[in-house]
Amino acid sequence: MGHSVRIEIRHRLSAFELDVRLETSRETLALVGPSGAGKSSLLRVVAGLLRPNSGRVEVCGRVLLDTANGIDVPANERRVGLVFQDGALFPHMSVLGNVAFGLRARGMSKADAEASARDALERLDAGGLAAARPPKLSGGERRRVALARAVVTDPEILLLDEPLTSLDTVTKGQVASDLARRVDELRIPCLLVSHDFEDVLGLATSVAVMERGRIVQQGVIDDLVRAPASPFVAAFAGVNFFQGTARHRGGITEILGREPATFVSTDVAEGPVGVVIHPWDVVLTTSRPSGSAQNLLEGPIERVVPVGNRARVVVASRPAVVAEVTRESLDRMGLAPGVNVVATWKATGTRLVPVAGS
Amino acid sequence: MRTGDRLMALGTGVATAVIVGFIGFPLLAIFLKVPVGTLFAQLHSRVAIDALEVSLRTSSIALGLIVVIGMPVAYRVGTRPFRGSAALTTLIELPLVLPPAVAGIALFAAFGRFGLLGGPLRALGIEIPFTQTAVVMALAFVSMPFFVRQAIAGFASLDPQLIGASRTLGAGEARTFLRVGVPLARASLTAGAILSFARALGEFGATIMFAGSLQGSTQTLPLAVYGQFSSGNVDTALAIAALLVAVSVGLFAGGRVLLRARAGENGALWAIPSGSRSVTA
Numbered sequence: 001m002g003h004s005v006r007i008e009i010r011h012r013l014s015a016f017e018l019d020v021r022l023e024t025s026r027e028t029l030a031l032v033g034p035s036g037a038g039k040s041s042l043l044r045v046v047a048g049l050l051r052p053n054s055g056r057v058e059v060c061g062r063v064l065l066d067t068a069n070g071i072d073v074p075a076n077e078r079r080v081g082l083v084f085q086d087g088a089l090f091p092h093m094s095v096l097g098n099v100a101f102g103l104r105a106r107g108m109s110k111a112d113a114e115a116s117a118r119d120a121l122e123r124l125d126a127g128g129l130a131a132a133r134p135p136k137l138s139g140g141e142r143r144r145v146a147l148a149r150a151v152v153t154d155p156e157i158l159l160l161d162e163p164l165t166s167l168d169t170v171t172k173g174q175v176a177s178d179l180a181r182r183v184d185e186l187r188i189p190c191l192l193v194s195h196d197f198e199d200v201l202g203l204a205t206s207v208a209v210m211e212r213g214r215i216v217q218q219g220v221i222d223d224l225v226r227a228p229a230s231p232f233v234a235a236f237a238g239v240n241f242f243q244g245t246a247r248h249r250g251g252i253t254e255i256l257g258r259e260p261a262t263f264v265s266t267d268v269a270e271g272p273v274g275v276v277i278h279p280w281d282v283v284l285t286t287s288r289p290s291g292s293a294q295n296l297l298e299g300p301i302e303r304v305v306p307v308g309n310r311a312r313v314v315v316a317s318r319p320a321v322v323a324e325v326t327r328e329s330l331d332r333m334g335l336a337p338g339v340n341v342v343a344t345w346k347a348t349g350t351r352l353v354p355v356a357g358s
Numbered sequence: 359m360r361t362g363d364r365l366m367a368l369g370t371g372v373a374t375a376v377i378v379g380f381i382g383f384p385l386l387a388i389f390l391k392v393p394v395g396t397l398f399a400q401l402h403s404r405v406a407i408d409a410l411e412v413s414l415r416t417s418s419i420a421l422g423l424i425v426v427i428g429m430p431v432a433y434r435v436g437t438r439p440f441r442g443s444a445a446l447t448t449l450i451e452l453p454l455v456l457p458p459a460v461a462g463i464a465l466f467a468a469f470g471r472f473g474l475l476g477g478p479l480r481a482l483g484i485e486i487p488f489t490q491t492a493v494v495m496a497l498a499f500v501s502m503p504f505f506v507r508q509a510i511a512g513f514a515s516l517d518p519q520l521i522g523a524s525r526t527l528g529a530g531e532a533r534t535f536l537r538v539g540v541p542l543a544r545a546s547l548t549a550g551a552i553l554s555f556a557r558a559l560g561e562f563g564a565t566i567m568f569a570g571s572l573q574g575s576t577q578t579l580p581l582a583v584y585g586q587f588s589s590g591n592v593d594t595a596l597a598i599a600a601l602l603v604a605v606s607v608g609l610f611a612g613g614r615v616l617l618r619a620r621a622g623e624n625g626a627l628w629a630i631p632s633g634s635r636s637v638t639a
Binding site for chain 1: 526533541
């Protein structure tokens with residue numbers, strides 16, 4: 001109870017109404033949805049930068065906003081760590097000045113604030129940047145400094161707006177693992193927002209999919225792929241996700257999964273990775289294909305879930321995998337629960353995404 | 359077509375020459391009409407020294423008041439416009455289009471001896487017209503919009519995320535204004551201050567109506583130019599005019615250098631937000 005977050009918002013945006021009810025405990029919840037779904041507005045409401053038409057926000061037992069009872073704690077008293085998409089670092093201060101800013105605002109002496117800021121930067125391996133000017137930093141460095149600046153003030157909730165967007169793949173992996181490690185150490189709830197579902201797979205424990213101001217489905221990642229609530233969720237968030245360890249050799253990457261399964265991918269990676277396979281890349285057959293399919297899982301069909309004019313077929317292989325097939329092939333091949341099938345996909349269909357190294 | 363282009367180029371060249379000559383020649387004439395030695399000698403006259411002192415003091419005080427009062431208002435209007443902020447902006451900008459003589463008589467009607475507040479002020483022992491206070495008020499009235507306009511434009515072009523970041527990091531409104539808003543808008547604020555100061559230095563109409571032209575007390579440089587000119591001391595008038603030209607050019611050049619140096623610090627080009635005046639133009 002002490003670490004719960006309860007959010008209720010109704011707010012008229014230009015094209016639609018933001019209408020969200022959200023509850024989460026001490027964990028990382030990812031809000032995903034296309035650009036303009038209202039995700040950033042939601043973060044701004046929680047941070048106190050946007051006052052909704054009506055709503056209630058409670059973090060760790062503290063009511064930050066309750067329009068019905070006239071409560072609206074000012075942004076500077078909310079103890080919310082908000083990390084903006086591009087960092088929003090103050091360009092007229094050094095990196096150290098940026099990180100010390102929040103501590104100075106809380107009345108800490110300059111020397112103490114700078115010492116704590118230096119410490120916060122060190123923890124994110126950014127100590128060497130202390131004297132640098134923000135406009136000179138790279139995208140990855142900016143995120144790291146922005147994170148240090150947000151967490152150094154000891155917030156009660158962390159809000160991350162598109163933390164991995166527009167970073168190159170390598171930087172993305174580093175930032176993702178720093179982020180996950182730091183969030184884990186903090187032991188506070190974290191809300192992160194992304195328009196890219198694959199970006200959040202390694203960071204979040206549960207996911208809420210937003211469409212036009214509403215949460216259309218919330219659950220753990222498995223739920224979203226096995227039983228998407230709508231074609232929108234299926235198209236946006238329904239992907240197979242496994243974790244494993246990658247080894248790159250001879251132009252191909254081999255991933256040893258947690259369950260005794262090996263996948264191959266044309267993506268280049270080394271070490272802990274997330275494996276993403278889109279259900280529409282998975283081909284189902286009733287017998288082993290003669291060609292040398294590079295990825296193969298076998299098992300009985302557990303469930304068939306219709307999604308629009310297609311269907312999600314959950315195969316109880318090890319690990320379980322979900323394929324998306326047309327209704328027509330469902331009928332033609334006689335796919336029904338209990339039928340043994342072989343699921344195959346190409347090495348190009350195995351996408352590797354960064355995960356937090358544990 | 360070729361002939362057309364050539365004619366166009368020729369026409370533009372001639373037009374440019376006309377503009378340069380039309381503005382440059384009279385300015386140059388101030389310095390060439392009498393020998394330079396005479397100009398310097400006249401600058402040491404009591405009238406010129408008194409006027410310089412009055413002008414610098416009153417313009418500086420007016421600028422100080424404008425900055426202290428105008429900046430918080432501009433910040434509020436620029437970053438979080440409210441109902442009525444458009445009307446407020448219009449009111450602040452009104453002196454830009456108002457004839458200075460109208461500003462002068464308006465101040466007189468409000469604060470003059472027989473003005474609306476004349477009686478109450480006198481009862482408090484305060485007499486404003488024809489004092490240096492009146493000069494400061496006239497200058498502030500007329501030059502305020504030059505600063506406030508630039509300041510609003512500067513604050514309005516701030517990245518709202520930076521303001522938001524400051525607030526979520528625990529900084530209150532005042533700290534956000536002083537530590538984030540003002541430093542980030544400094545280019546616009548400096549440009550506005552320079553324009554405002556230059557306008558105050560050149561103020562004539564409102565000052566002469568509300569404050570008169572008493573040497574050593576309310577006679578500013580432009581009033582001294584007119585006073586000396588109308589009493590036949592053309593040489594002294596020219597010397598003071600030359601001083602004003604030098605100060606104006608110095609202000610603009612200095613402002614340019616200052617802004618460039620500061621802008622270089624954060625890697626940005628010196629850009630005055632669109633919709634506002636540029637001092638380089």
